[in-house]
Amino acid sequence: MAVSKKDLQSKILDAYPASVMKNRKKHIIIKDSSEIQEIQANTRTIPGIITNRGCAYAGCKGVVIGPIVDMVHIVHGPIGCSYYAWQTRRNKGVAREGGKSFLEYCFSTDMQESDIVFGGEKKLAKAIEEAVEIFNPRAISISATCPVGLIGDDISAVAKSAQEKYGIPVLSFNCEGYKGVSQSAGHHIANNKLMLEVVGKNDIETKPFSINILGEYNIGGDEWEIARVLHKIGYNIMTTMTGNSTYDEIATAHQADLNLVQCHRSINYIADMIEIKYGAPWMKVNFIGIEAMSKTLRDIAEYFGDDNLKKRTEQVIAEEVAELEDEIAGYKAMCDGKTAILFVGGSRAHHYQGLLSEIGISTVAAGYEFAHRDDYEGRDIIPDIKLDADTRNIEEISVEQDAEKFHLRIPAERIEELKSTVPMSVYKGMITDMPDGSMLIDDLNHFETEVLIKALKPSFFGSGIKDKYAVQKMGVYAKQLHSYDYGGPYAGYRGAVNFARDVVAGMFTPAWQYVLPPWKTQPGLVGKYVEEGEA
Amino acid sequence: MLDQTPSKLSERSALVVNPAKTCQPVGAMYAALGIHNCLPHSHGSQGCCSYHRMHLTRHFRDPIMASTSSFTEGACVFGGKPNLTKGLTNIFEIYNPDVVAINTTCLSETIGDDISDIIRGAKIPEGKVVIHANTPSYVGSHVTGFSNMVKAMVAYLAEDTEVKNNTINIIPGYVEPSDMKEVKRMMKLLNAPYIMFPDTSDVVNAPMTGKYEMYPKGGTKVEEIRKSGSSKATIAMGSFASKDGGYELESKCNIPCHVIKVPMGVKATDDFVMKVLEITGGSVPYELEMERGQLVDLMVDVHNHYHNKRVAIFGDPDIVIAMTELVLSLGMKPVHILTGTPGKEFDKTVEETLKTYGETAEHVKSKGDLMELHQWIKESPVDMIIGNTYGKYIARAEDIPLVRVGWPILDRVGHSYFPLVGYMGAIRMIEKISTAFLDLRDKTCSDEDFELVL
Numbered sequence: 001m002a003v004s005k006k007d008l009q010s011k012i013l014d015a016y017p018a019s020v021m022k023n024r025k026k027h028i029i030i031k032d033s034s035e036i037q038e039i040q041a042n043t044r045t046i047p048g049i050i051t052n053r054g055c056a057y058a059g060c061k062g063v064v065i066g067p068i069v070d071m072v073h074i075v076h077g078p079i080g081c082s083y084y085a086w087q088t089r090r091n092k093g094v095a096r097e098g099g100k101s102f103l104e105y106c107f108s109t110d111m112q113e114s115d116i117v118f119g120g121e122k123k124l125a126k127a128i129e130e131a132v133e134i135f136n137p138r139a140i141s142i143s144a145t146c147p148v149g150l151i152g153d154d155i156s157a158v159a160k161s162a163q164e165k166y167g168i169p170v171l172s173f174n175c176e177g178y179k180g181v182s183q184s185a186g187h188h189i190a191n192n193k194l195m196l197e198v199v200g201k202n203d204i205e206t207k208p209f210s211i212n213i214l215g216e217y218n219i220g221g222d223e224w225e226i227a228r229v230l231h232k233i234g235y236n237i238m239t240t241m242t243g244n245s246t247y248d249e250i251a252t253a254h255q256a257d258l259n260l261v262q263c264h265r266s267i268n269y270i271a272d273m274i275e276i277k278y279g280a281p282w283m284k285v286n287f288i289g290i291e292a293m294s295k296t297l298r299d300i301a302e303y304f305g306d307d308n309l310k311k312r313t314e315q316v317i318a319e320e321v322a323e324l325e326d327e328i329a330g331y332k333a334m335c336d337g338k339t340a341i342l343f344v345g346g347s348r349a350h351h352y353q354g355l356l357s358e359i360g361i362s363t364v365a366a367g368y369e370f371a372h373r374d375d376y377e378g379r380d381i382i383p384d385i386k387l388d389a390d391t392r393n394i395e396e397i398s399v400e401q402d403a404e405k406f407h408l409r410i411p412a413e414r415i416e417e418l419k420s421t422v423p424m425s426v427y428k429g430m431i432t433d434m435p436d437g438s439m440l441i442d443d444l445n446h447f448e449t450e451v452l453i454k455a456l457k458p459s460f461f462g463s464g465i466k467d468k469y470a471v472q473k474m475g476v477y478a479k480q481l482h483s484y485d486y487g488g489p490y491a492g493y494r495g496a497v498n499f500a501r502d503v504v505a506g507m508f509t510p511a512w513q514y515v516l517p518p519w520k521t522q523p524g525l526v527g528k529y530v531e532e533g534e535a
Numbered sequence: 536m537l538d539q540t541p542s543k544l545s546e547r548s549a550l551v552v553n554p555a556k557t558c559q560p561v562g563a564m565y566a567a568l569g570i571h572n573c574l575p576h577s578h579g580s581q582g583c584c585s586y587h588r589m590h591l592t593r594h595f596r597d598p599i600m601a602s603t604s605s606f607t608e609g610a611c612v613f614g615g616k617p618n619l620t621k622g623l624t625n626i627f628e629i630y631n632p633d634v635v636a637i638n639t640t641c642l643s644e645t646i647g648d649d650i651s652d653i654i655r656g657a658k659i660p661e662g663k664v665v666i667h668a669n670t671p672s673y674v675g676s677h678v679t680g681f682s683n684m685v686k687a688m689v690a691y692l693a694e695d696t697e698v699k700n701n702t703i704n705i706i707p708g709y710v711e712p713s714d715m716k717e718v719k720r721m722m723k724l725l726n727a728p729y730i731m732f733p734d735t736s737d738v739v740n741a742p743m744t745g746k747y748e749m750y751p752k753g754g755t756k757v758e759e760i761r762k763s764g765s766s767k768a769t770i771a772m773g774s775f776a777s778k779d780g781g782y783e784l785e786s787k788c789n790i791p792c793h794v795i796k797v798p799m800g801v802k803a804t805d806d807f808v809m810k811v812l813e814i815t816g817g818s819v820p821y822e823l824e825m826e827r828g829q830l831v832d833l834m835v836d837v838h839n840h841y842h843n844k845r846v847a848i849f850g851d852p853d854i855v856i857a858m859t860e861l862v863l864s865l866g867m868k869p870v871h872i873l874t875g876t877p878g879k880e881f882d883k884t885v886e887e888t889l890k891t892y893g894e895t896a897e898h899v900k901s902k903g904d905l906m907e908l909h910q911w912i913k914e915s916p917v918d919m920i921i922g923n924t925y926g927k928y929i930a931r932a933e934d935i936p937l938v939r940v941g942w943p944i945l946d947r948v949g950h951s952y953f954p955l956v957g958y959m960g961a962i963r964m965i966e967k968i969s970t971a972f973l974d975l976r977d978k979t980c981s982d983e984d985f986e987l988v989l
């Protein structure tokens with residue numbers, strides 16, 4: 001590659017005012033495995049910078065709570081916050097037999113100026129009453145938006161009294177947009193509440209090989225594709241948190257024998273808490289990419305240690321892989337040697353690297369939008385993370401062993417033994433899998449995106465809607481890895497093929513050949529008027 | 536689809552279900568994009584800016600750039616001044632716009648940040664401009680935000696002069712870049728010098744060139760907005776989105792403001808043309824008269840495709856008002872008419888328009904939501920829904936064709952390029968309405984009724 005990454009790093013930083021440079025310098029590293037590297041993450045966005053980050057509300061209602069299908073999710077605030085999180089994230093779901101789904105709906109208290117001045121608690125209480133009367137949902141959530149915290153509406157008191165009055169669970173989330181530094185704060189606020197008030201509340205008859213999938217939101221139907229394969233092998237999925245989940249299913253999460261953590265960022269702490277409180281261990285999985293999927297299935301089977309299950313796992317892997325091998329090989333032949341930049345999420349920028357490499361595309365730079373240091377550097381550094389004021393403002397909860405419901409699934413020695421081959425309670429972070437010389441950039445912003453694209457000229461940029469079209473204007477195919485450009489599923493085996501097919505379509509669509517008009521690429525036509533008879 | 540919506544109207548006073556509006560800042564951001572070399576800036580939590588950019592990007596499928604003050608909890612306690620001051624310094628150094636147009640949010644409004652004061656105290660490079668609009672999300676709707684930003688453009692930039700020239704200011708309303716371009720074309724045909732602001736054409740529908748331009752070619756230049764204070768008259772299209780800006784020009788620069796409907800449909804377009812003639816004293820060129828004639832010819836030719844069909848219309852007030860008149864002029868029956876934006880003027884204008892055609896509707900409502908519209912439709916069915924993308928759920932649930940008009944359109948293309956205003960725009964509306972009915976007929980009729988010529 002012509003451009004040295006060091007030069008590129010300087011080029012980015014030199015353009016900044018001094019204070020911005022000082023800040024951003026710590027968020028950009030070039031992988032060098034000969035040393036222990038630290039990246040700054042989960043710190044404040046610099047005002048004025050065109051960031052891709054969203055807010056705590058987006059992380060709480062938009063990401064974690066919104067996908068629960070049978071709850072009425074009331075957003076307490078002016079109309080916008082509820083409106084923007086309505087049907088925009090592609091968390092698919094269906095009503096269970098005899099149950100309800102409210103995913104097509106948007107509920108808001110639509111606060112007006114008088115509510116801001118005189119308080120909105122009464123309106124909220126009335127809104128809950130109307131929701132119960134009209135929709136009779138299994139449960140209700142209330143998410144707070146910025147002004148609610150400022151004017152001091154006590155939404156948990158309103159929730160508590162509504163819960164008593166109507167006899168259904170009413171969960172309140174103080175996820176005001178200004179909390180924390182990104183969506184990540186909202187994931188914590190949401191998951192903590194689910195852990196405290198929902199998980200453990202519903203005991204049902206269990207089946208063998210029961211698992212939960214944590215940090216999977218069923219975007220574009222991902223969870224359905226994962227579940228298809230897991231069911232085929234013989235697993236019993238108790239719940240997903242929270243893609244296509246129901247209130248009662250989440251309440252059974254404590255009964256599973258194992259938690260599979262897909263999105264480490266949004267939910268690793270819950271997996272830890274379930275283990276402490278109820279005894280079910282967790283493992284880091286990755287359902288994105290063929291090899292990653294197969295490894296994940298083998299890891300799960302290894303955990304259960306059942307010979308039939310292991311045999312069945314190998315059968316299913318063989319079947320599934322045979323189905324897609326030829327097609328993937330075709331795509332690989334087309335994409336071999338191309339490069340990608342990934343900037344997405346708190347996990348996807350890592351998860352997709354394997355899948356891209358399976359079709360011959362190597363990732364030269366990657367970063368997360370709202371990750372913490374452990375998502376880059378691995379969990380070992382968690383004790384070293386210094387808590388700043390923004391993080392301390394987010395409630396930290398701790399749990400204790402549940403005297404009644406705790407039981408060890410497998411002996412502690414066996415878990416230690418498994419750790420040599422299976423990622424039990426382990427995540428090594430994105431940096432481990434990236435080659436020396438590649439770049440890691442936290443909270444990548446618009447200016448840096450432009451510089452990176454121009455310098456590295458990748459064939460593929462995986463990111464979100466806000467930078468997609470700017471990147472494409474530069475002649476580079478940009479794919480939304482949050483919404484999959486309305487395609488998918490991309491998880492699991494069939495998802496891998498969908499992804500590869502879409503990437504190839506995006507990179508090879510004939511439109512790219514027409515970006516420059518012929519009059520700009522061809523030498524002018526040199527014509528000569530020929531008099532009749534002259535020739 | 537929407538299975539939980541009861542068929543009987545549910546009385547509600549606190550819970551809004553499936554809104555037909557969103558909040559002010561996104562409209563302000565859209566208006567700001569209509570200034571050349573302008574970076575909109577959102578003063579509040581970064582989530583607001585993110586949501587607004589996402590929504591506009593989805594509608595236009597084009598880069599929508601805007602910066603944010605990125606409030607944290609500390610900023611809420613101590614005020615957002617340091618964030619905005621620092622933000623402005625960073626914006627000018629890194630992104631180098633000519634103009635920064637700040638909109639507030641419910642957060643910064645609730646804590647009471649004084650934006651004018653912060654701007655006065657900020658270091659603004661010479662020749663650069665910073666303007667702001669107060670856009671509290673708990674007042675009005677996105678249309679109010681658009682209107683407030685247009686008003687801010689006048690308040691900050693328009694310069695009063697004693698001598699006025701022949702120019703007409705056009706405030707086009709909360710419409711598509713294609714619509715703005717079409718209005719400009721008509722002004723040229725009418726030989727009427729104009730200043731249009733905001734003008735998002737060639738900004739939010741920029742071409743693919745292989746080179747990214749953070750500030751595309753389009754947008755009204757600051758100099759033009761300054762000069763709008765020397766114009767002869769202002770035409771404000773759409774009372775909700777454009778009137779306040781027009782009146783601000785009237786009071787600040789003594790320029791008479793003419794508020795007209797957004798020129799969609801033959802009647803509103805005629806009104807627009809007549810208004811221009813009234814101001815310029817000019818005449819209509821044959822080209823425009825021909826377009827009008829073509830429109831009316833088509834109206835006669837295919838009236839049987841849609842005559843007497845019952846239609847529900849929802850969306851932004853100015854657009855719904857214009858669409859009501861448009862469908863009435865086609866001989867259709869608007870039955871349920873709703874906007875999410877508050878404002879009794881909406882109800883009044885729609886009622887008056889209906890009266891002109893000797894019609895009454897079953898429901899006319901401002902500050903309504905889509906659950907209510909759905910329940911009206913369940914109780915009293917219609918043949919067609921005209922509205923934005925959010926109507927697709929009701930359309931599917933009730934098996935009714937939806938003609939996509941207004942903002943946002945998140946699931947189809949074309950709106951950036953093909954106008955709905957003017958005579959040509961009305962022809963396009965007829966095409967859309969007629970096609971929707973005929974597609975339905977072709978899809979659902981029996982084989983023996985399936986016909987080649989319709």
